Amino acid sequence: xxxxxxxxxxxxxxxxxxxxxxxxxxxxxxxxxxxxxxxxxxxxxxxxxxxxxxxxxxxxxxxxxxxxxxxxxxxxxxxxxxxxxxxxxxxxxxxxxxxxxxxxxxxxxxxxxxxxxxxxxxxxxxxxxxxxxxxxxxxxxxxxxxxxxxxxxxxxxxxxxxxxxxxxxxxxxxxxxxxxxxxxxxxxxxxxxxxxxxxxxxxxxxxxxxxxxxxxxxxxxxxxxxxxxxxxxxxxxxxxxxxxxxxxxxxxxxxxxxxxxxxxxxxxxxxxxxxxxxxxxxxxxxxxxxxxxxxxxxxxxxxxxxxxxxxxxxxxxxxxxxxxxxxxxxxxxxxxxxxxxxxxxxxxxxxxxxxxxxxxxxxxxxxxxxxxxxxxxxxxxxxxxxxxxxxxxxxxxxxxxxxxxxxxxxxxxxxxxxxxxxxxxxxxxxxxxxxxxxxxxxxxxxxxxxxxxxxxxxxxxxxxxxxxxxxxxxxxxxxxxxxxxxxxxxxxxxxxxxxxxxxxxxxxxxxxxxxxxxxxxxxxxxxxxxxxxxxxxxxxxxxxxxxxxxxxxxxxxxxxxxxxxxxxxxxxxxxxxxxxxxxxxxxxxxx
Amino acid sequence: xxxxxxxxxxxxxxxxxxxxxxxxxxxxxxxxxxxxxxxxxxxxxxxxxxxxxxxxxxxxxxxxxxxxxxxxxxxxxxxxxxxxxxxxxxxxxxxxxxxxxxxxxxxxxxxxxxxxxxxxxxxxxxxxxxxxxxxxxxxxxxxxxxxxxxxxxxxxxxxxxxxxxxxxxxxxxxxxxxxxxxxxxxxxxxxxxxxxxxxxxxxxxxxxxxxxxxxxxxxxxxxxxxxxxxxxxxxxxxxxxxxxxxxxxxxxxxxxxxxxxxxxxxxxxxxxxxxxxxxxxxxxxxxxxxxxxxx
Numbered sequence: 092x093x094x095x096x097x098x099x100x101x102x103x104x105x106x107x108x109x110x111x112x113x114x115x116x117x118x119x120x121x122x123x124x125x126x127x128x129x130x131x132x133x134x135x136x137x138x139x140x141x142x143x144x145x146x147x148x149x150x151x152x153x154x155x156x157x158x159x160x161x162x163x164x165x166x167x168x169x170x171x172x173x174x175x176x177x178x179x180x181x182x183x184x185x186x187x188x189x190x191x192x193x194x195x196x197x198x199x200x201x202x203x204x205x206x207x208x209x210x211x212x213x214x215x216x217x218x219x220x221x222x223x224x225x226x227x228x229x230x231x232x233x234x235x236x237x238x239x240x241x242x243x244x245x246x247x248x249x250x251x252x253x254x255x256x257x258x259x260x261x262x263x264x265x266x267x268x269x270x271x272x273x274x275x276x277x278x279x280x281x282x283x284x285x286x287x288x289x290x291x292x293x294x295x296x297x298x299x300x301x302x303x304x305x306x307x308x309x310x311x312x313x314x315x316x317x318x319x320x321x322x323x324x325x326x327x328x329x330x331x332x333x334x335x336x337x338x339x340x341x342x343x344x345x346x347x348x349x350x351x352x353x354x355x356x357x358x359x360x361x362x363x364x365x366x367x368x369x370x371x372x373x374x375x376x377x378x379x380x381x382x383x384x385x386x387x388x389x390x391x392x393x394x395x396x397x398x399x400x401x402x403x404x405x406x407x408x409x410x411x412x413x414x415x416x417x418x419x420x421x422x423x424x425x426x427x428x429x430x431x432x433x434x435x436x437x438x439x440x441x442x443x444x445x446x447x448x449x450x451x452x453x454x455x456x457x458x459x460x461x462x463x464x465x466x467x468x469x470x471x472x473x474x475x476x477x478x479x480x481x482x483x484x485x486x487x488x489x490x491x492x493x494x495x496x497x498x499x500x501x502x503x504x505x506x507x508x509x510x511x512x513x514x515x516x517x518x519x520x521x522x523x524x525x526x527x528x529x530x531x532x533x534x535x536x537x538x539x540x541x542x543x544x545x546x547x548x549x550x551x552x553x554x555x556x557x558x559x560x561x562x563x564x565x566x567x568x569x570x571x572x573x574x575x576x577x578x579x580x581x582x583x584x585x586x587x588x589x590x591x592x593x594x595x596x597x598x599x600x601x602x603x604x605x606x607x608x609x610x611x612x613x614x615x616x617x618x619x620x621x622x623x624x625x626x627x628x629x630x631x632x633x634x635x636x637x638x639x640x641x642x643x644x645x646x647x648x649x650x651x652x653x654x655x656x657x658x659x660x661x662x663x664x665x666x667x668x669x670x671x672x673x674x675x676x677x678x679x680x681x682x
Numbered sequence: 683x684x685x686x687x688x689x690x691x692x693x694x695x696x697x698x699x700x701x702x703x704x705x706x707x708x709x710x711x712x713x714x715x716x717x718x719x720x721x722x723x724x725x726x727x728x729x730x731x732x733x734x735x736x737x738x739x740x741x742x743x744x745x746x747x748x749x750x751x752x753x754x755x756x757x758x759x760x761x762x763x764x765x766x767x768x769x770x771x772x773x774x775x776x777x778x779x780x781x782x783x784x785x786x787x788x789x790x791x792x793x794x795x796x797x798x799x800x801x802x803x804x805x806x807x808x809x810x811x812x813x814x815x816x817x818x819x820x821x822x823x824x825x826x827x828x829x830x831x832x833x834x835x836x837x838x839x840x841x842x843x844x845x846x847x848x849x850x851x852x853x854x855x856x857x858x859x860x861x862x863x864x865x866x867x868x869x870x871x872x873x874x875x876x877x878x879x880x881x882x883x884x885x886x887x888x889x890x891x892x893x894x895x896x897x898x899x900x901x902x903x904x905x906x907x908x909x910x911x912x913x914x915x916x917x918x919x920x921x922x923x924x925x926x927x928x929x930x931x932x933x934x935x936x937x938x939x940x941x942x943x944x945x946x947x948x949x950x951x952x953x954x955x956x957x958x959x960x961x962x963x964x965x966x967x968x969x970x971x972x973x974x975x976x977x
Binding site for chain 2: 123124125126128130131134135137140141
C-alpha cells in the first residue's frame with residue numbers, strides 16, 4: 092500500500108521521458124551482426140521453409156516495442172500514483188468483526204470469524220487500490236501496513252475476543268482514516284465491514300456490510316453485573332439476564348459462583364424469545380471474580396448453537412480499610428455508627444489530647460472533627476466536620492431544624508430518604524461560593540461539600556447528638572456515603588468495554604502527547620472482562636479508556652512527496668544514462 | 683621460361699599430377715590445327731582408322747593391296763587426322779566468388795591455371811573469359827595461343843577481382859556472337875546465380891563441349907553464425923534480418939544443394955560433365971577431381 096502520490100505533472104513528465112527513452116533505445120538498440128552471403132535468394136528460400144509465420148517475422152519487433160512502451164508508462168504510473176488519477180482509485184478499509192459472537196459455527200463447520208477471513212481475502216485480492224485492515228475486537232485495532240497474507244495470518248492468530256466487538260468505534264476509525272487519506276489522494280472511500288451484526292452507525296465513506304453467519308438458536312447470558320451495596324459494606328448484589336433466542340421453549344441450569352463458592356444454582360425454563368433477570372447477594376471484602384454459566388441447555392426441537400454466550404464474568408473490587416481519626420468529645424451515637432463499618436479503623440482523641448497530638452495527620456485517611464477547630468488541618472485531603480470551631484465556640488440555634496431540601500443527585504445523599512427528618516439544633520458553617528450544599532433545613536445549611544486541589548471536605552450543620560436523624564437508620568448510611576465520597580477515586584474504567592482503550596505501562600502505551608502505538612493487548616490478557624455493552628470491570632488499574640486517534644509517530648517518519656519525487660527522478664535518470672551509454676558503446680559511438 | 687614460372691605456381695605434388703594429366707576433347711570439338719586430339723576428319727594421318735571400297739578418284743597410293751589379294755576387292759585405307767582443341771575457360775569473378783577461406787575466386791584461379799597449363803602442354807588454344815557483370819563493362823576475353831603468352835595470360839587471371847554480379851548467360855552470348863570455333867567450354871563458378879542452365883544450353887547448341895567445375899564453400903551452405911544476423915547479398919547489397927538456428931541452417935543447405943543438383947542434371951542432359959570441388963580441399967585433390975575423368 093502506497094499512500095504517497097506524485098503530482099500529475101511529474102508523472103506526465105516521467106511518462107514522456109520513458110516513452111522517449113524507449114524509442115531512442117529502440118533506435119540505437121544493438122543491431123544483428125552482418126553476414127555477407129553469396130546469394131540472398133537462397134536465404135529467402137530457407138526462411139520460407141523454416142521461419143515462423145510471416146506476420147510474426149514482421150510484427151514481433153514492433154509488438155515488442157509497443158509492449159515495452161506500455162510497460163514503461165504503466166510502471167511510472169504505478170510508482171507515481173498520480174493524484175489526478177487517484178479519483179479513479181479506491182481506498183478500502185476492511186473491518187473484520189472479532190467479537191465473541193464471531194466464534195459461532197456456521198453451517199460449513201467453520202466459525203464466522205474464519206468465514207470472515209476468507210471473505211476478506213477474496214475482497215483484498217480483487218481490490219487493486221490502497222487497503223487498510225482494522226480488527227474490530229473489544230477495541231478497534233488498526234493493523235500496520237503489511238501485505239495481505241501477513242494481515243490475514245495475524246488476524247487468524249489473534250482470533251476472536253471474549254466480549255462484544257467495538258463495531259461503532261472500528262467503523263469510526265476506518266472512516267476517519269479514509270477521510271484523512273482522501274484529502275491527499277482524492278480516492279474513493281469504501282469500508283467493507285465483515286461481521287454478523289448490522290452496522291449501527293452511518294459513515295462518510297461508502298459502507299458495505301458483508302454478512303457472515305445466520306441467526307441460530309441459542310440460550311445466552313445477555314447481561315451479568317455485580318456491584319457492592321451502598322449501605323452494607325462488604326455485601327454485593329449480582330444480576331444475571333438470560334435470554335432464549337429461539338422460537339421454542341428452552342430449559343437450562345444457571346449457576347453463579349464467586350471464586351468457586353456457589354451463589355446461585357437453579358434450573359430455569361424460558362418461553363420462546365423470553366428474557367429473565369435473576370439476582371442474588373454475596374459478601375466479601377476482598378476482590379472476587381464471579382462466574383455465571385449456563386449448562387444442560389435443552390431447546391425443544393433444536394440445540395444451543397453458540398457456546399460463547401454461555402459463560403460470563405463479573406468482578407467485585409476489594410474494599411480498602413480506612414483509617415479515621417475522630418477528634419471530639421465522646422459520643423455514643425457516633426462511636427456505634429463508626430463501629431458498624433467493617434473496614435474502618437478508628438482512633439479517638441479528645442480535643443485536649445488532639446492539641447498535644449504529634450503524629451502526622453496525613454497518616455490517617457480521614458479526619459472527623461466534632462466541633463473542633465480546623466486551623467491546623469487545612470491541608471489534609473479528607474475531613475468531615477460537624478460544625479465549625481470548638482463546642483464552646485459553636486453557637487447552635489435555639490430552634491431544632493428539620494430537613495426540607497435534599498440535593499438528590501449528590502452521592503452522599505443518593506438513595507436516602509431524608510426529607511422531613513429532624514436534625515436537632517443547627518450549627519453554624521462558614522461556606523464559600525464554590526461549596527455544594529446538599530442538605531438544608533429552612534434557612535440553615537445542614538450539609539455541604541467542598542472540593543479543591545484534591546482536598547475534600549464534608550460539612551454537617553447539625554450536632555451528632557441525640558436527634559431524630561442521628562437515632563434513625565439513615566444516619567449510618569449518610570455517614571458511610573460521606574466516607575465513601577471522601578475516599579472515592581476516579582474509576583480507571585470510566586467507559587464500558589467496547590469503547591477505545593489505551594493502556595499505560597511498560598508497553599507502548601502512555602498518556603496524551605507521548606509516543607504510543609495502535610497495538611492494544613487483548614482483553615483476556617489485560618484482565619478486562621466484558622459483560623455486555625454497558626457493564627465491564629477491569630482488574631488492572633493501569634487501563635483506562637480513551638478514544639483512539641491517528642498515529643503521529645508514523646506520520647512524522649513518512650517521507651515527504653518532495654523527497655520521494657527527487658529520488659524517483661534521480662534513480663530514473665541514472666538508469667537511463669547507464670542504458671544509453673551501454674548501447675552507444677555497443678554501437679561503437681563512444682570510445 | 684614458361685615452365686619455370688609454372689614451377690613457381692604449383693607445388694611438387696600438383697606439378698607431378700599435372701605432368702600426367704590430359705585433357706580429353708571429343709573429336710567434334712577439335713580445332714583445325716594439328717594437335718594431339720583425334721578429329722572426325724579422315725585424311726592423311728598417322729593413325730589408321732578404317733577401310734572402305736575404292737571409288738574412282740581415290741589416291742591409288744592408299745589402296746590396300748594386301749587386302750586386294752585376300753578379297754580380290756579394291757579397298758583404300760583411311761587415317762584419323764590429329765588436331766588441337768580450343769579450350770574456353772569461363773571463370774566466374776563475381777562478388778560472390780570472394781567468399782570463403784580461401785576464397786572461391788582463388789580456387790577458381792588455381793583450377794583455370796591448371797587446365798590452361800595442361801592444355802598448353804597439349805598445344806591447345808586456351809581462351810579465358812572472366813565473366814561478371816559490371817556497369818558498362820563487357821566480359822574480358824584473353825587467349826593463350828602458345829607458351830610464350832602464359833605469363834601475360836596468368837597475370838590477367840591473377841589480377842581478377844571478385845566484384846559485380848554474376849552474368850553467365852550474357853558472357854556466353856558475347857562469346858557466341860564473337861563467332862568462336864567449337865571448343866571445350868569449361869565453366870568455373872559457384873553456380874549460385876540464375877542463368878546458368880540457359881548458358882549451358884546456348885553453348886551446347888553451338889557445338890561446344892561442356893565441362894562444369896562447381897566450386898563449393900562451407901560458408902555458403904552452413905554459415906558459421908548463430909542467432910540474429912543481418913544477411914547482406916554480396917552482389918546486390920540487399921539486406922535481410924534472419925534468426926539462424928539449426929533448422930535454418932539445414933533449410934539453407936537444402937536450397938543450395940537442390941540448385942546445384944539442378945545444374946548438374948542440366949549439364950549431364952546436354953552431354954557435359956560436372957565436377958564439384960570445395961575450397962577446403964587440398965590442391966592435389968582438386969587437380970585429381972578436375973582431371974579425374976580426363977587425365
